[in-house]
Amino acid sequence: MTAPLTPPTPPHDDSPHQVRQAPPPAGAPVGGGYEQDGPGMKTEVRQAAVITVAVALGGVLLGLLWWWLAPDVPVVGAHVGKDWLVYRKDSEGEQSIGVDGTFTLLGLAFGAVSAVVVFLLRRRGGVPLVVALGVGGLLGSLLAWRLGVLLGPERDVIAHAKAVGAGVVFLAPLKLAAKGALLAWPLAALLVHLGLTALFGPRDPEPGYPEQP
Numbered sequence: 001m002t003a004p005l006t007p008p009t010p011p012h013d014d015s016p017h018q019v020r021q022a023p024p025p026a027g028a029p030v031g032g033g034y035e036q037d038g039p040g041m042k043t044e045v046r047q048a049a050v051i052t053v054a055v056a057l058g059g060v061l062l063g064l065l066w067w068w069l070a071p072d073v074p075v076v077g078a079h080v081g082k083d084w085l086v087y088r089k090d091s092e093g094e095q096s097i098g099v100d101g102t103f104t105l106l107g108l109a110f111g112a113v114s115a116v117v118v119f120l121l122r123r124r125g126g127v128p129l130v131v132a133l134g135v136g137g138l139l140g141s142l143l144a145w146r147l148g149v150l151l152g153p154e155r156d157v158i159a160h161a162k163a164v165g166a167g168v169v170f171l172a173p174l175k176l177a178a179k180g181a182l183l184a185w186p187l188a189a190l191l192v193h194l195g196l197t198a199l200f201g202p203r204d205p206e207p208g209y210p211e212q213p
Contacts, residue, residue: 048128055114055136055189062110062140062185063147066174069106070148071098073172077161086157089169096177103145104181111137111188118189119196133193137186145182148174 073096074089088095118133152174154160164170176182 044126044128047122048132051118051129051132052136052139055118055133056139056143058110058114058136059140059143060147062106062144063151065106066103066144066148067151070102070174071095073099074169075157075161075172076169077157077164077166079166084158084161084166086161086172088172099174100176100178100181103148103176104178104184106144107137107141107181107184108188110140111185111190112192114185115189115192115196119193119200123197123200130190130193133189134186137189138182141182141185145176149176 075086076089078085114137115133118129122129149155153171155173157172160170161168
């Protein structure tokens with residue numbers, strides 16, 4: 001009888017020169033691809049949502065400041081036949097331009113401040129953070145605009161003119177003629193934050209060179 005043939009087992013090499021492969025760290029390439037970001041991306045999205053809400057709520061303060069600092073626009077009502085005509089008392093005045101300019105300057109200041117605060121709280125940038133600053137700034141501008149108009153003088157100028165009488169000076173409603181001023185806050189926030197990240201943000205580590213055997 002002959003003994004059954006068994007495949008030879010490879011010799012076990014315990015030589016110190018043998019290179020052993022360590023298990024790949026979490027998030028490292030696996031099989032030519034990458035694992036999902038998992039809780040890291042979820043955390044960034046949650047932080048971005050909180051930043052969006054916090055920045056947008058700053059629009060309440062912007063609206064109050066705009067209502068307080070914007071110049072008044074005096075108007076006069078006149079009874080022409082059966083109709084009423086409302087016109088500015090000072091036809092060459094620049095109060096209307098000052099209303100838009102005040103909102104724009106306040107928006108730029110709020111954008112810069114919000115970008116600095118967010119950068120100090122979270123120095124590492126990222127797409128969710130930048131989107132949060134832009135969206136939050138735009139929502140804050142819209143909130144400030146509507147709040148200022150709501151707190152300002154009566155919006156129905158014809159009814160106001162009829163109430164006070166012809167020839168009586170009253171204040172025109174607070175309005176934003178240049179709607180582009182709504183973009184001052186988000187644009188300033190994005191530019192200031194990108195500048196701070198480029199100047200003071202963390203640098204990526206330089207790749208190390210492999211040691212020679």
